Amino acid sequence: MEIGETYTVRPDESALIKLFQMLLEEKVVDSVLGFDIKKKRYDLSPKAIENPKELTLLPLSQYLAYNYARINSSSKFVHTKMNPRNKKIALIARPCDTRAFIELSKFNQLKLDNLFIICTNCTGSISAADVQKGIENLKLDPENVEAEELGINSIKILIAGKIQEIKFSDSIKRWDNCSRCHKREGSICDIQVDFYLDGTKKVITLTIISEKGKEILEKAVSSKKIQLDKTTAAVKKRKELMEKIVAQATEYREKSIADFQNLSDEEKFAKIAKEFIEPCRVCGQCINACPVCYCPTCDVMRRRKEKEAGFDGRLYLLTKMAHMGDICIGCGKCTVACPAKIQSAFFYDVLTDYVKQAFGYEPGRSAEEIYPRTMKAIKKSR
Numbered sequence: 421m422e423i424g425e426t427y428t429v430r431p432d433e434s435a436l437i438k439l440f441q442m443l444l445e446e447k448v449v450d451s452v453l454g455f456d457i458k459k460k461r462y463d464l465s466p467k468a469i470e471n472p473k474e475l476t477l478l479p480l481s482q483y484l485a486y487n488y489a490r491i492n493s494s495s496k497f498v499h500t501k502m503n504p505r506n507k508k509i510a511l512i513a514r515p516c517d518t519r520a521f522i523e524l525s526k527f528n529q530l531k532l533d534n535l536f537i538i539c540t541n542c543t544g545s546i547s548a549a550d551v552q553k554g555i556e557n558l559k560l561d562p563e564n565v566e567a568e569e570l571g572i573n574s575i576k577i578l579i580a581g582k583i584q585e586i587k588f589s590d591s592i593k594r595w596d597n598c599s600r601c602h603k604r605e606g607s608i609c610d611i612q613v614d615f616y617l618d619g620t621k622k623v624i625t626l627t628i629i630s631e632k633g634k635e636i637l638e639k640a641v642s643s644k645k646i647q648l649d650k651t652t653a654a655v656k657k658r659k660e661l662m663e664k665i666v667a668q669a670t671e672y673r674e675k676s677i678a679d680f681q682n683l684s685d686e687e688k689f690a691k692i693a694k695e696f697i698e699p700c701r702v703c704g705q706c707i708n709a710c711p712v713c714y715c716p717t718c719d720v721m722r723r724r725k726e727k728e729a730g731f732d733g734r735l736y737l738l739t740k741m742a743h744m745g746d747i748c749i750g751c752g753k754c755t756v757a758c759p760a761k762i763q764s765a766f767f768y769d770v771l772t773d774y775v776k777q778a779f780g781y782e783p784g785r786s787a788e789e790i791y792p793r794t795m796k797a798i799k800k801s802r
């Protein structure tokens with residue numbers, strides 16, 4: 421086996437479960453970030469698992485299409501619930517999660533060496549509720565879905581042994597943030613995972629990215645935990661799809677930011693006030709969802725909870741922005757979590773673009789990049 425090679429996995433997700441179980445049994449890691457399904461197959465929650473026998477679920481297709489439900493994400497859960505400063509953890513993550521891990525490591529919130537990351541080659545996330553409505557419109561039962569795959573402008577559904585395609589429309593489409601996301605591969609990753617539908621056949625591929633990934637896969641194959649077949653056909657097909665998605669997202673992102681930049685200062689302020697600040701209900705969900713909001717005692721949340729006089733949407737959002745503006749890794753969870761449907765992630769995109777122009781810094785790109793608000797960075801710039 422070599423770094424860079426891609427393999428199809430046999431027979432299905434159960435092989436990945438065995439791989440994770442092996443990591444626990446052989447004490448390569450202390451825990452695995454697993455999945456729990458609450459009510460419906462769409463409703464995924466993260467779960468820390470230390471006993472290999474408890475590792476029974478790996479709903480890859482749902483995770484890739486919908487992500488964890490509500491405010492949950494791999495990076496937030498690992499950081500807040502799994503003690504990644506001291507414990508070794510294996511997980512499946514999205515590229516934005518890997519960017520969050522990089523930023524969190526710069527604030528001593530975790531050790532990157534403690535993470536064994538199987539990262540998705542991300543086609544984005546879509547609202548599970550919207551897709552369920554789309555399936556119902558086809559007079560089909562969403563509970564009978566067997567798998568899904570997000571494409572460029574549609575989602576393919578495998579249901580009752582047949583493929584149905586739901587085209588994106590105003591009511592069914594990727595999260596707006598994912599439509600703008602142009603960084604679809606993990607910034608750090610040991611093994612890359614892909615899932616797609618080849619006709620009605622579910623295909624999982626793994627690509628070896630790091631030495632650690634290579635070592636683990638070799639061990640899993642030799643102990644017959646997982647069966648792999650080398651493939652090049654799957655790689656080509658997937659690469660073409662990802663190139664198209666990234667090109668589409670880059671164009672949309674650049675246009676959205678340019679449309680904002682082309683406004684006059686007065687128009688910019690009016691837009692920020694009308695679409696960002698005024699609708700804010702100061703509910704705190706965007707902070708709860710943010711994977712890089714890391715302070716254990718948050719003054720913004722305290723003032724919100726204590727209903728401090730005068731602490732309104734302006735103070736809440738501008739304080740948060742002052743903290744997050746140069747470490748936002750663009751996961752979009754703040755927008756998804758917001759009951760007022762405020763497009764916070766877009767305004768953060770505008771801000772991180774300014775930061776990139778001013779300091780050359782891109783949050784989550786590399787663990788070696790020095791965070792601009794440190795003495796080290798200031799001295800370096802002198």
Ligand code: SF4
Nearest residue numbers: 515516542544598601
């Ligand atoms: S923000 Fe980017 S990496 Fe994260 S889920 Fe969306 S498309 Fe994937």
Ligand code: SF4
Nearest residue numbers: 710748749751752754
């Ligand atoms: S501010 Fe929003 S988009 Fe940025 S990292 Fe936090 S939740 Fe994600």
Ligand code: SF4
Nearest residue numbers: 700701703704706758
């Ligand atoms: S989630 Fe939305 S409404 Fe709630 S505090 Fe954040 S921006 Fe305001």
